[in-house]
Each structure stands twice: as C-alpha cells, then as structure tokens.
Amino acid sequence: MEKIIEPFEFRQCISILKSTGRKAKNLRQLRDVMAVASDECIFHHTYQYFLKGHTLEYTNDFAHWAGESLEERALSEHLSNIDPYDFKDINDLRNELLDVIDDHLERFPEPREAMPGDEFYFNETVTLIFPVGIRAKNLAEFLMAIKYIDAGSIYYHFYEARIRLGSGIDDFSRWIEDAFGKKELVEKIRTIDPFMHNLEGIKEHIAEVVEEEVRRDMEVIDRCLVSM
C-alpha cells in the first residue's frame, strides 16, 4: 500500500514588540540588566534576531549594539560567535553571553558610553503564529510554495522550529525526511548555515536544492540514456 503523505502546512509568525522600560548606556549596565532580564527578553534579543531581517554583520542584538553603538569590535565578534542553538536552556545562553561580557570588562574596565538616544533598549515580544493558507503535498508543490511565502514563514519553519521541537532541526528537512526519505536533500538543507544568510538568502538556498532534486526526479530520459 502506498504511504500516505502528510502535507506540509506553511505557517508564519509575527512578533509584537513590548518594551520593558529598561535601557543600558554602557557595557556594565548592559550586563547588569541582562543578568536579571526575563527569559523572554533574552530570547527576543538572540533567537529572534533573524526575524528582523538585519544584514549579516552580527547574529544577535547584543553583538549588534556592541559593534555599532559602542564600537567594541572584538566584543561584538565574540558575542556573534555564540550559537544560541547550542543551549538547551535560555539561562545557559544568558550565562555564556555574560561570561563573554565579563571577560571583556576585565580586560577593558572603563567601557565607553553610547551616544544619547543610542542606548540599548530591552524588549520582549508576543508572538502570533498563524497558517498562511498554503499546503504542499509533494516536492514540486513545496518548491512553488517556498518561492511564494513571506520571510516570516521561513523564520518560523527554519529558525523557530529548532527550539520549538527542541532538536535543533528545521521543519522543512524534517518533513522531507519523514515524507520522502530523501537523505541527500535533507542533508543539503541541514547544512545551510542559519547564521550566514538572511531570510531571503535561506529561502533562495532551500529553493535551489529542492529544485535540483525535483529536476532530477523529473528528468527520466537522462537517466534512461545513462542506463543504456
């Protein structure tokens, strides 16, 4: 009996920003607020960084601020190198960020201040998740859909899924593995570095590898000629 394939239901999320009313004008204040900020706040400034569609100098808001507003380049590089998906618990991630900042403060105990108005503002978010009304039953439909959906949908399935499911795996490759068992394609998607592309870049990469697969499946004649 043919295996019943569960269609891939595209969903999307948007975030509504909430201000905590707290801000930091230098590195010492940043670390002090980070130490007591809510988990939601740390989550927003790290995991949700990619939802904002920033360019690729940094990988989280703390690194971004250290680099752009404090011009602490080495610190921003250290902070950008922290992979939030390496941590099972948000407090472990918080502690790693604090260790890096503390280490920097030990070496440079008199941090400069940000310009007025350029302070770090601590925020949280409320996230709304909703179906976008697109469903794919096979890889060709999936390919069409991936080209069509908004960046917010890529964030939900490619980034947010890694923490939602707790396994560090994105929704796309999981579905392709479960539904079609295409190990090579699954590997290609899983090797896309989430930190090295913006959401549009991720979308293009996935579309590219899926298109390659669909074309290969489709080009029966080539295979026939090869086997002759």
Add this chain to the structure above:
Amino acid sequence: MFSQYVGVSPKSDLILLQMLGAKLSQRSYLHINSTRAGGGVVEILQRMIPILRELGIDARWEVIEGDSKFFDITKKIHNALQGNAEIITDEMWQYHFKINRQNAEKINLEADAVVIHDPQPAPLVEFKKTGSWMWRCHIDLSNPQIGVWDYISQYCEKYDAAIFSVAKFARAMTIDQYIAAPSIDPISEKNRDLTEEEMNETLKKFQIQTDRPIILQVSRFDRFKDPIGVIAAYRIVKKYNDCILILAGSPATDDPEGEAVLKEVKEFAAGDPDIYILLLPPFSDRDINVLQRIATVILQKSLREGFGLTVSESMWKGKAVIGGATGGIPLQIVHGITGFLVHSIEGAAFRIRQLLSNPEMSKRMGENAKEYVRKNFLITRQIRDYLSIWYSMESKGKGILEL
C-alpha cells in the same frame, strides 16, 4: 476598501488581519483623540476605522471637545512631555481634568477595547466602564519635564497597557508597554501611483525642469529640520554635480518661529535660481507625491525628529533617502541598504554625491527601500499590530498565541 490593499501590502498581513477580524468579530473597539482634522493620527484613523468595520469589528471613532483654553493647556503639556520648559499650574491640571469629565458625560465610553490617543484625553480613563483600555502615546517621552510626566502618568498608569511608536520613546511604567510603529497609507493621495498627466500638472505649476538631477527635502520650515544645512550640503555638491535643490514645506502658521526660519532660508539661498523654495498650502498631498517621484535624491536631514514618516513616504516611491540619524529615522533607513544615515552637512553632501554618481546603486537602494516600507511601514501592518495587541491583552500572560 480592504481589497485595495491586495497586491500592495504583504499577503501575510492581510491574512492575519482577516483572522484577527474573525476572532474579534462584532466586538466593539473605540478610538478617541482630540481632533478630527489634520495630523498623522487623524490620517490613520480616517482609513483604519472603515477597514476595521470591513473586517467585522464594531469600530468607532470619537473626538473630545474643548475650548481654546483647554487646547492651550494641552499644547503646553505636549511640549513639556517632549522636554520643553513649560509651567503647568494646578489650576491648569484641574481644567484639563474638568474638560475631560465633561467629555466623558457626552461620549459613550462603553466598548470591549478603548484606545485613547495622546495626553489630551488621557484623564478619560478615570471614567472607564468596561473593556481593555490602552493609552496610545504618539510622542517621544524619552526626555520629558519630570514634574509634568509625574502628573500625567497618574492617569497613564491606570490604563491596562500603553502603546508607543518606538521603544526609545517609552518610559518605565508598571503597565504593559507595546510598541507599534506608525505607518503610511499606500493608496492615499500622498502615496498612490500617479499618471503622467498628474505629474506634469504639478511640474508646470511650479515651473520645475527635470533635465538636471533634483535634490529634495519636504518638511516644515523648522530649525530642527535643518533647511539651512540642506542648502549648505547642496552647495558642496554643486561643485561636483550640476543639480537643483527643492525645499518644499508648509508655512507652519501655528509656529511663531516658522516665519523667521523661512526668512533665514530665503536669505541663505541668496537668489540662487537653482534653489526652489516651495510654500505648499495644506492639502498639497498630490504635489508632494509628484515631487518625491521626480526627485533624484531625497533628504530628511533632521537634527531632531519624531518618527519622521516623510522618510517612509519617500522610500515608498523607490527612493534612497539620506536622513539625519535621529528619532525614528534610523528605524526606517538601514544604513547602506535602504539609504544613508548622516550626522553632518558634509556627510549629507558626500552621500548625495555618491547617489548622484552611482545611479545603479541609487536604484538598487531605492528598490530595497520600497520593499522595506512594504514589510514594515504600511497601514495594514499598523492595524494588524493594534488588533494583535488587543488580542494579546485578552490572552494575558501568554507569550505565544496560535491562531
């Protein structure tokens, strides 16, 4: 009206709006502000109310009434909250409350959700009957006169939540504080696509030739918008590129300094035939639209700014904008991607030259700018945010909401 945004606004925003409309269907949603004419708040409310109704929400817009004494007081309160030195006496605060009490007797305040815009009607919360009440603050509260903030915050803290335009405009409060950026309406007269005939009409009216690159700044003649700095930047550019400069703005009749600034600007322009100083009367939306579309480079070289929505308006016309790094401008201009942020006259001049000399780069940035506005600063996103905030307040405590 909702259908006019299909193909213009992001599809996901429209889907979410419809889903939130279904969730909040037939619920009553009341907005109250202090004027029915003029200003960004009114522009948004005029559009938003019919769209909300189309989505099935029982939306209503009420305006408080007051005499000139009341509005003189509220103007002082407004200025003091933005950091200007003003004296608000006890008698003035009492009058502010008294007028609000009179309005509370006239306006039906019963609704499932109530949004009160700005400080003028803030005391209405004292007459709250039902529903979730939100105080929508459109002004920058980052550096207020503390005494005035302390007084008005007694009202603000009684709301269920506050909504600010930008995180850095907010203050530490005991209630939830949401952030919802303001927006532009892509189908309004100021932003809609124009026909060639409409474009030519304006060009003819102002006698503008388009055979040379055009540098444009649209803003009130106000020192914080730095029109003198714009002319100085144009003079630096003029050594390298033959171009014309258009400074277009309203005469700012309610601002006693407006006349003086305009005089200074004219003197500084010193009869240069390539500098056009256009005094636009109110309701010049289509002319502004045309000017933004014919400009080669658009500036918003503000020294101090609220949100600065003229930046998004220009970006929506596919233009790379050079903006002063102040207020809400850095939220709209991603430096080097959707335009340039500058900190000086020399910086502005350098970026103008860069854009004039690299039309391909200018075009690419302009395209990025338009897409950035589409994703972040259209009215549909703002309505989506307002409804999301209301929905979130009803699901208090939940950080993730599945629809």
